Amino acid sequence: MIKKYNLLALTVTIVLLLSLRAEAQEIDPPIFTFQGTPSLIQKLCIGQNSPNREAIAKANILFATGTEFVLELSDENGVFSNDVTRVLTRFTTPIAIPPGGDIEFPSFTIPTDLRGENYGLRVNVPASSTLSAVQENIPIYYFDFSQIDLDGPNKDANIVVVCNGGSTTLFATPDDFPQYEWTFNGVTIAGETNSTLENVTQTGVYEVIFNIGSCENSTLGDKNQKPIEVINFDTTSITIEQSSPQQFCPSDVKILSTSLKFPEFTYEWFKDGVLIPEFDNHTVTLPESNFAGVYTVTIRTLEGCSISANPVEVINLGSDILTQPPPQI
Template sequence: MYYTKFVNKILFGLCFFVLISQEHINAQIVIGTPNLGFSQACASDAFNTFSTTFVFSPESALNASNQFTVEMSDADGDFSNPTPVFTSNPGAVTVSPATLDFSLPTTTAGENYRIRIKSSAPAATSANSVAFAAYYKIQDDPFTINNLVSTAAFCSGGSYLLTIDNPGSGLNDSPLNYPSLTFNWFKETGPTTSVFIEEGPTLSVSEEGTYFVETNYGSCTSNSFSNRVTISEVISGEANAGIASSLGNPYCPGQGFTTLSTLGGNSYQWFKDGMVIPEATNQMYQTNESGTYAVQVDLGSCSAFGSIALVSELFEGSINVDDVNAIEAGDSLSVIVITNANNPEFEWYLNNTLITTATDDNYDATQFGSYRVVVSETTGCIASREFTFQINEAIDPFPDVENIPNVVSPNGDGINDTWVIPTAYVSGTNAEVIIMNNRGKILLKTDNYLNNWPESDLGLTSVNQVYYYVITTADNETKKGSITIVK
């Protein structure tokens, strides 16, 4: 009897253990098909968060270490090699229904992606979601083709190649810098309609029309599109060659040189204001000067010609003094800047040293030397202009000399360049001054002498020349003598 009871207890314990073990072995959940919180996933560096909601049952079957993973298929909806796009923390999701957020990989591009949900403990996989379009817009800015030239031409029977410009710059983020991207070319059929032509980074055009290209983001809208180019066929004669300015027209020279571009051809010659620009024989030409620019383009069996009136936005300005000025010691020269610059700033320099106290549009200069004023426009076209002027000490035309000199050296050194006589015989005294050569020919006769002889080249040779003077005062006093001219 005792033995039988003992065996029964052992058998009961074994059965209980098996039942408990079997319950854990058979624990599982069912995950419903994920619902999408979007109709298409169009991601970029500014936005890349999308959500999905799903149900699972029973909640009690989840292990404390369970993680839910959102997997994404390839562009054709195939899960042979799925991409995990989100995994929850262990035990973080315990209540059904659940919503998870995920982000697209930067290589995403296609119309038939799907997602599914997987759990880790217990392991389970949902059915696949509905298909959706998904693109990561790695480049989402306008870009240029044809160097931004708006027109192009090809000779009858030929073609014209449109190309996406590369490399990119601050003004042109070329999509060619992103190898994963593809491109669709279109031809306009109306003001707001177009027709797809073909895919690729270039397009060979043999029909007239207006063309453009867009980065292929499928059904997702984007800003990654090019400028329009109108292409014409030249049957005979000369076509119109458009010219584009990289900085626009008018352009701001404060941004540096602007690049003028024209349509592609076999050879080029640029002109400015009707004159040939030597060695300007490329498709592009850089300049920082206003003017009328033109280009002649050889297209093979025909040619093209274009022009542009390039205008600088640089402000106007001037100063009210001459390039060279003279004042006497202790005097001043009032200098005023006249300008239409927006919110101008002024810097004044004397002999290349900044005058820190001078910040207005006017300055009273009292020192002799070389001056410079820099005017800067601080809003709009940020640029500067400078104006220079010189102030010298004024020379007294009638210095008080004691004797009549008999030697003059007109060599331009500022010393003894002219015949300077005492103030008793100069202008205002009615004294008559006569100067003759050695043959008695009168070279100068005046009663208003200004201490300015000789005013012109006397044809001097290496031999010193002698001239003669006669000075007769108002009261008939006479002074005679010779003047030796030395080089």
């Protein structure tokens, strides 16, 4: 009796599997194409310069004129469900598609948030509840080079400053990649795989590498990192690059400059202890007259750090013109 029951159960199981297989095989697994050419390996390494793809699937039964086909993508783990399945594109065929014919999806834009190794692709025919076989394990990464960035507390700064024994945090953008690799002076920082790097105190060059999985050896892998430099005002010294004293004639081009030249900083120049409001850059040109004195410069950062240079004396070898002569003279 038990043997008969097992045989019956096995028969029912085989019939169900054959039924499901027959249904799935009404349409073969779809594949992505680029400008009409299918890839031998189904892998999408997408950049902002070529964001579009097409798709094609083989029909194994007749589909009548007016049939709607929907191209669906799973989540990054290959799961299709009401919550995660997304529609890439859809079209209605203007002609009947015979058995052996191609279901061709015109060009469509790949979503910019796709990053994973195991996407699934299928065709859905809503009118008949027909689902194609699934194209599985497709790596897809969209990587827009114009959007990658690495910042400290102040966005768009190429340098980050710490001071007073403090630390800083570095932020990678985009922040939704599966994994990141951080390096310090070219050496990988073990255990740091998130989009932020906290408690940064060491001075040097930090880089973030965006994990793009199977696309690492593609053209996307050539530009997927961004450097930033961290310096510490507690241990850094700055100078006015021109030694003291400096001697100029009034007709000379008289330039003073600092050893730190970063546009992210605020520069405050002083002459004989008095702030010169119009001098607000790392390099300044002294006026034609009344320029003699002792110059210093203080550099301030948005993080609240500041550092000052040693003074430089400037000597006037000529005489000051306190009042400009009238134009006619």
